[in-house]
Amino acid sequence: MSVHLRSAAVHIGNHKNRWNQTYSSFFVQGGYNFMTADKFILRALRLFLLLLMAAALFSCDFGIRTRSLMGGRLHVTVEIDEKANQDNPIALDLLFVYDEKLLEQLLQTPAKEWFEKRGQIKRDYLEGDGLDYWGWEWVPGQNIPVQELPLKSGAEGALVFADYLSPGDHRVRVAPFEDMTIHLKKDGFEVKSSEY
Incomplete structure (x- = not known):
């Protein structure tokens, strides 16, 4: 064996x-x-x-890096509560700022002041030169489709302003080249990065 x-x-x-x-x-x-x-x-x-x-x-981070260098498309998802802004329409602006001094100024600006002065700021800084701007107005409980926005490269920063009735700055600085979800609540809002 x-x-x-x-x-x-x-x-x-x-x-x-x-x-x-x-x-x-x-x-x-x-x-x-x-x-x-x-x-x-x-x-x-x-x-x-x-x-x-x-x-x-x-x-x-490949998609984010590519967008920051070459531009691309940004997806913004918006969720709005039934009682958002005490059951009143909400104006919301998303800004991409290319001018460093303007960004510093806007980081100190509350939403109420932005909505009062945005016409003059847009005249002082031509769209696509100092800033790119998108504005909407929605009603509470509205079903909002995903917003797909064109992006240019080179933004110094990005901001979201929401025109709430309640007191507060109602301003959020966001990462300029990341897809985001904006959640509009009763007396304020939050923004978080999202995968699209």
Whole structure:
């Protein structure tokens, strides 16, 4: 019985050696055997894992980086509560600001003041030069389709202003090149990044 086991082990070993010789001969160049099949498979596996890790690292922010460098499309989802703004229509403006001084000024501006002075600010800073601006007005409980907006590269920052009746700044600074969800509530609103 041990003779049979020994001959089976020798047969398996010979079969593995034949496989290595067959595939390693594939990699012979100029008479030099530079890689065995085992090493080739191991290196190919390492390369595959390295590429997989690189793809995972770079794919997370790839869309955002591409939009910040080249422009693109931004998706804005709006959710509005039934009793938003104490059951009154809400004006909402989204600004992309390209002028650093204007951005600093707007970061100190409450929504009420923005809505009072926006006409003059838009005349002082031409659209597409100092800022890009989108404005809407919605009623509480309204079903709002996703807004798809064209983007240019190079924005210093982005702001959302909402014209609420309740006191407060009602201004939120947002990441300029990330899709977002704006949730309009009874006395205020919030903005968060979203995946579209």
